[in-house]
Amino acid sequence: MIELEGLTKRYGEKVAVNHLTFAVRPGLVTGFLGPNGAGKSTTMRMILGLDRPTAGDVRIDGRHYDRLKDPMKYIGALLDAKAVHGGRSAYHHLLCLAQANGIPTSRVHEVLGTVGLTAVARKKAKNFSLGMGQRLGIAGALLGDPRILMFDEPVNGLDPEGIHWIRTLMQNLAAQGRTVFVSSHLMSEMALTAEHLVVIGQGRLLADTSMADFIRRNSRSYVRLRTPQREQLLDLLHREGITPVEAGDGALEVDDARSEHLGELAARHGIVLHELSPRQASLEEAFMRLTAESVEYHAHTGSAQAPQPSRPWGADWKKGS
Numbered sequence: 001m002i003e004l005e006g007l008t009k010r011y012g013e014k015v016a017v018n019h020l021t022f023a024v025r026p027g028l029v030t031g032f033l034g035p036n037g038a039g040k041s042t043t044m045r046m047i048l049g050l051d052r053p054t055a056g057d058v059r060i061d062g063r064h065y066d067r068l069k070d071p072m073k074y075i076g077a078l079l080d081a082k083a084v085h086g087g088r089s090a091y092h093h094l095l096c097l098a099q100a101n102g103i104p105t106s107r108v109h110e111v112l113g114t115v116g117l118t119a120v121a122r123k124k125a126k127n128f129s130l131g132m133g134q135r136l137g138i139a140g141a142l143l144g145d146p147r148i149l150m151f152d153e154p155v156n157g158l159d160p161e162g163i164h165w166i167r168t169l170m171q172n173l174a175a176q177g178r179t180v181f182v183s184s185h186l187m188s189e190m191a192l193t194a195e196h197l198v199v200i201g202q203g204r205l206l207a208d209t210s211m212a213d214f215i216r217r218n219s220r221s222y223v224r225l226r227t228p229q230r231e232q233l234l235d236l237l238h239r240e241g242i243t244p245v246e247a248g249d250g251a252l253e254v255d256d257a258r259s260e261h262l263g264e265l266a267a268r269h270g271i272v273l274h275e276l277s278p279r280q281a282s283l284e285e286a287f288m289r290l291t292a293e294s295v296e297y298h299a300h301t302g303s304a305q306a307p308q309p310s311r312p313w314g315a316d317w318k319k320g321s
């Protein structure tokens with residue numbers, strides 16, 4: 001279990017992590033989500049005692065990282081896969097780590113097998129592909145057979161096979177009862193991997209919820225309507241007890257409605273429709289809406305920009321679990 005309490009980190013004027021309080025529980029994969037610059041890496045560095053909190057506290061199984069005897073046996077982490085001495089072979093890299101941390105050599109062979117690097121164990125790490133480097137970093141995290149594992153953006157830049165492998169590995173580690181905490185800025189990836197979600201934006205906690213709950217609340221289906229007779233359509237919908245949402249581009253959205261029903265209703269009242277389309281909001285869209293206000297750098301092209309919220313989704317379930 002990892003427990004954060006009011007964890008805060010300031011760099012001068014910049015508040016990178018702002019009073020974060022949550023717990024990462026064993027037996028499941030917890031996704032740590034946030035847009036670029038949200039404070040995920042800073043939080044993970046504080047968990048590992050690599051950065052000092054400005055305020056607040058973080059404990060690993062009830063203790064501070066620097067109070068852990070043989071910390072690699074409690075918590076294994078992959079923060080930066082490139083942080084390897086390139087001139088060393090995979091085997092020697094892991095052997096050095098094992099010897100420095102009182103871990104038996106037999107574990108080196110075991111973890112090389114687990115991550116599928118046995119055949120290239122004697123090759124120099126500097127010749128490794130991105131995927132092989134990630135696997136080596138993960139082998140290092142697994143070396144002490146820790147109950148807690150933490151991975152910072154482990155699938156960044158990997159091909160689909162590598163992504164699938166890491167996803168399965170994390171789920172297997174959680175199924176063994178371990179605590180698995182993994183950061184990402186991709187909601188779609190987390191939806192396939194994590195059972196629990198912690199979302200942050202500009203260092204602040206935006207959501208701490210089960211994935212099932214997030215999906216249930218955000219699998220919004222709606223019908224999009226566009227008409228040149230907007231006022232008449234609004235009046236008609238209100239008379240029928242239907243409250244549409246303004247889409248921002250002149251269109252109207254009606255939640256949980258059937259397009260046939262709305263189309264027939266408009267036809268009966270002689271209202272022309274230019275659009276009548278059933279839609280399903282994606283989880284990625286829900287995540288972008290949740291974090292829209294806390295994204296540091298927006299793209300300025302319409303297509304790449306986060307959708308403008310027609311209403312603040314997620315506002316009603318912040319921190320709900």
Ligand SMILES: Nc1ncnc2c1ncn2[C@@H]1O[C@H](COP(=O)(O)OP(=O)(O)OP(=O)(O)O)[C@@H](O)[C@H]1O
Pocket residue numbers: 011014015016034035036037038039040041042043185
């Ligand atoms: N050493 C530092 N000095 C000053 N500012 C920093 C430092 N480290 C991080 N920051 C700032 O703190 C904020 C959080 O950064 P952090 O790297 O933790 O975010 P992140 O969520 O991991 O982002 P990314 O997904 O881009 O890696 C950013 O605005 C960053 O510029």
